[in-house]
Each structure stands twice: as C-alpha cells, then as structure tokens.
Amino acid sequence: MRKTCVLSAILLLLLFVSCNGKSKNNMETDNKNEVPYEVQSGKVIPADKYLVGEDTLYVTLVGHGSVMLEYKGQIIHIDPYSAVADYSELPKADLILLTHEHRDHLDMEALKLVEKEDALTSLMLSQSCYDILKYGEVLKNGDIASWNGIGIDVVPAYNIKHALPDGKPYHPKGRGNGYVLKFGKPGFVVYIAGDTENIPEMDVLKGKVDIAFLPQNLPYTMDANMFVDAALKVQPKYLYTYHAKEGEMIQSKRIDNNGIEHLIRPMSNKK
Numbered sequence: 001m002r003k004t005c006v007l008s009a010i011l012l013l014l015l016f017v018s019c020n021g022k023s024k025n026n027m028e029t030d031n032k033n034e035v036p037y038e039v040q041s042g043k044v045i046p047a048d049k050y051l052v053g054e055d056t057l058y059v060t061l062v063g064h065g066s067v068m069l070e071y072k073g074q075i076i077h078i079d080p081y082s083a084v085a086d087y088s089e090l091p092k093a094d095l096i097l098l099t100h101e102h103r104d105h106l107d108m109e110a111l112k113l114v115e116k117e118d119a120l121t122s123l124m125l126s127q128s129c130y131d132i133l134k135y136g137e138v139l140k141n142g143d144i145a146s147w148n149g150i151g152i153d154v155v156p157a158y159n160i161k162h163a164l165p166d167g168k169p170y171h172p173k174g175r176g177n178g179y180v181l182k183f184g185k186p187g188f189v190v191y192i193a194g195d196t197e198n199i200p201e202m203d204v205l206k207g208k209v210d211i212a213f214l215p216q217n218l219p220y221t222m223d224a225n226m227f228v229d230a231a232l233k234v235q236p237k238y239l240y241t242y243h244a245k246e247g248e249m250i251q252s253k254r255i256d257n258n259g260i261e262h263l264i265r266p267m268s269n270k271k
C-alpha cells in the first residue's frame with residue numbers, strides 16, 4: 001500500500017512537471033483550447049497569431065488586398081476577393097469592411113459567400129461602395145466608428161502621383177478608405193492601408209501601429225521606394241506587403257534595421 005502511494009506521488013509529480021513544461025512551450029495552443037469557441041482561422045489558409053492581452057488575434061492575408069481577422073470568435077473580412085481564394089471554404093463574416101469600389105475590393109461573388117443569412121453580417125463601406133451596393137454603413141475619411149468593442153478609425157487612401165492617362169488619379173483623395181482597427185485595451189492596432197501611396201496622413205500613425213498592411217504594385221499603388229518610405233512613416237511592429245505581385249515585393253534593410261518585422265505571404269491562395 002505504501003509503495004503504491006509513493007508511486008502515485010511520483011507519477012503525480014511527473015505529470016505536474018510535464019504539464020508545466022507544456023504550458024510554457026505551447027502557451028498559445030493551451031490558450032486556444034481554453035477559449036469558449038472554436039477558432040476558425042488557419043484551417044484553409046495559414047494564419048498568424050498575435051496575443052492581445054489575454055486574447056488572440058488571428059491574421060490571415062487571404063491574398064492581394066484581402067485580409068481576414070479573427071478576434072474573440074468574431075470574423076472580419078476586409079475587401080474579400082474571389083480571384084484569390086475560394087471563399088466558400090472560409091468562415092462567414094461577422095463584419096465586412098470595404099475600402100473602395102474597384103472590382104478587386106468590391107466583389108459581389110465573394111460578398112455573397114461571406115455574408116451570413118438574415119443580414120447577420122455588418123457591412124461598413126465607403127460612399128462609392130454604397131452607391132453600388134445600396135446597403136451598409138457608410139464611413140468616410142476622418143470618421144471614428146466602433147463595432148463590438150473594436151475601434152475603427154477611417155483614414156485617407158489615395159494617389160499623389162500615379163494617375164490615369166487623362167491625369168485623374170487611380171484613387172482620388174476622399175473616395176477610398178483606409179482602416180485603423182483597435183483591438184482590446186490599451187489597444188492592439190491594425191492598419192489596413194487600402195489602395196494608397198505614401199501619403200502625409202501616414203505620419204500621424206508613426207509608432208502607434210502593431211500590424212500594417214501596405215500595398216506595393218504599379219500603376220495603382222506604390223513603387224518600391226514609396227513602399228519603403230511608407231513603412232518608415234508608419235513604423236509598425238509587423239509589416240505585411242499586400243496588393244502586390246508575386247516576386248516583386250521589395251525587402252529592404254532600411255525596413256529591417258528599423259525594428260520592423262517584415263512578413264511576405266502568398267498573394268493568392270486559390271487552388
């Protein structure tokens with residue numbers, strides 16, 4: 001009997017030590033198991049995880065200008081675009097944000113697939129998108145909104161230099177939106193720049209952004225030099241190149257040397 005007790009004590013001790021070790025090494029996995037909902041990100045397209053207080057923000061670059069975020073069981077799709085992924089395989093949206101009306105950002109096919117039935121999905125969009133869709137909450141540059149405890153600052157996204165042959169910019173000032181999303185307290189900040197160049201309005205974001213998505217492609221958004229300049233203007237902790245062509249995404253020591261972790265992900269996840 002005594003032997004059994006000693007053996008049990010040793011077994012318990014071993015169990016305690018091994019569990020302790022596991023929770024240290026796999027903290028995120030353990031956290032994930034404790035949340036009262038099933039995490040939907042990462043099943044079809046790999047997701048990056050960021051700790052926001054005691055919660056986890058899951059970040060998926062779906063491809064091109066399309067991003068999916070998951071926070072506290074809520075799914076946010078930004079500019080879902082069916083050319084870069086099969087949206088029937090991705091989770092439906094609790095919130096959709098649209099930056100502007102171009103077809104790679106406002107895509108009816110993708111919207112149909114991510115919207116829940118009975119208008120259960122919230123939609124926030126630019127006036128130019130509303131003019132086409134005729135539903136949703138219009139947000140304009142400078143607006144400060146919120147959705148389910150997530151702060152949404154609406155910032156400009158436009159061309160200074162790149163223009164159509166008739167001289168009109170691809171993205172005129174005031175038409176498109178960028179979004180600064182604030183999760184938790186004191187606020188984990190995600191900046192979705194939209195189709196923009198390295199505009200002066202980015203300066204106010206300097207050092208305040210945890211994750212930034214910045215576009216790099218011609219003729220619509222930024223060339224490589226503009227991209228590096230924008231990255232240094234915003235100086236996020238993590239930087240994703242998006243709205244870019246595969247193989248053309250610049251990586252620069254000027255970015256890396258500024259303490260920015262620059263992440264390059266596939267621009268399409270279409271099988």
Ligand SMILES: [Zn+2]
Pocket residue numbers: 065102104105195220243
């Ligand atoms: Zn675009």
